Amino acid sequence: MISQITIVLFDGFAFGMLLFLLSVGLSVTLGMMNFINLAHGAFGMFGGYVAVTAMRQLGLPFLAALPLAFIAMALASVVIERSLFRRLYKAGELNQVLFTIGLVFVAAAVATFTFGTVQQVIILPDWLRGSVELWGIRFGIYRAFIILVALLVTALLVFGLERTRLGAQIRAAVDNQRMAQGLGLDVERVFAVTFALGSGLAGLGGALAVEIVGLSPSFGFQMLVYVLIVVSVGGLGSITGSFVGAALLGIGDVAGKYFWPEIGSFLIYLLLVSILLVRPLGLFGKR
Numbered sequence: 606m607i608s609q610i611t612i613v614l615f616d617g618f619a620f621g622m623l624l625f626l627l628s629v630g631l632s633v634t635l636g637m638m639n640f641i642n643l644a645h646g647a648f649g650m651f652g653g654y655v656a657v658t659a660m661r662q663l664g665l666p667f668l669a670a671l672p673l674a675f676i677a678m679a680l681a682s683v684v685i686e687r688s689l690f691r692r693l694y695k696a697g698e699l700n701q702v703l704f705t706i707g708l709v710f711v712a713a714a715v716a717t718f719t720f721g722t723v724q725q726v727i728i729l730p731d732w733l734r735g736s737v738e739l740w741g742i743r744f745g746i747y748r749a750f751i752i753l754v755a756l757l758v759t760a761l762l763v764f765g766l767e768r769t770r771l772g773a774q775i776r777a778a779v780d781n782q783r784m785a786q787g788l789g790l791d792v793e794r795v796f797a798v799t800f801a802l803g804s805g806l807a808g809l810g811g812a813l814a815v816e817i818v819g820l821s822p823s824f825g826f827q828m829l830v831y832v833l834i835v836v837s838v839g840g841l842g843s844i845t846g847s848f849v850g851a852a853l854l855g856i857g858d859v860a861g862k863y864f865w866p867e868i869g870s871f872l873i874y875l876l877l878v879s880i881l882l883v884r885p886l887g888l889f890g891k892r
Contacts, residue, residue, distance in 0.1 A: 630803015636842020
């Protein structure tokens with residue numbers, strides 16, 4: 606029984622870290638810019654396609670495809686943010702929701718036209734396959750790799766926010782946008798950089814997710830619910846909140862499906878409702 610619980614905690618935490626990479630950008634964007642970007646999952650989907658295409662067509666190794674997915678989605682998001690999203694910053698929430706959910710449909714159609722509806726697979730290097738045995742329990746190597754990448758990204762984000770000039774500007778813009786503008790801070794530039802960073806992380810998460818959840822044109826819709834739950838539970842604009850929320854959601858989802866398969870899919874919603882009843886702004890929500 607202890608080994609089963611350990612495996613569930615390990616697999617759940619790995620899944621949670623995958624959700625963290627996919628959702629942290631949306632959390633910061635919502636908290637900082639008050640922009641409801643429901644198309645965030647589409648960046649993850651195209652990040653997965655970039656990684657798969659780079660490995661198949663260009664012959665790049667898996668470790669080279671991951672940063673390529675990040676860079677490609679970060680650059681693409683800058684173009685989209687400057688050309689489309691910035692027009693909606695002062696629009697109503699309904700307009701933002703309708704526009705961005707429409708972009709998800711467009712993204713799914715583009716992916717279907719370009720790559721077809723077949724599930725894409727990614728060929729992992731030999732050293733990431735299989736499992737290792739510790740204390741009589743077998744742990745998946747690839748899931749351990751996902752946890753390692755997520756912890757590294759978290760450390761870099763925390764360091765960047767707490768120890769760099771850009772991090773101070775982002776914190777100032779999140780806490781009080783008008784005050785930051787009044788002090789001469791170029792909030793639009795900070796918006797663009799933050800948006801690119803969050804979208805790049807979504808692309809990285811999408812590339813890592815191909816082996817775990819698969820990749821198809823419906824990826825953006827499939828992950829949207831998970832991403833929104835993570836943001837709701839963690840609280841807007843909080844990296845710590847996204848990390849804790851994603852870990853709770855991942856473990857809760859895996860535990861529910863493992864121990865109570867009949868109702869396992871609903872447990873994450875019960876977890877969401879329970880937390881929001883106690884903390885309406887999320888675990889680390891500030892406003």
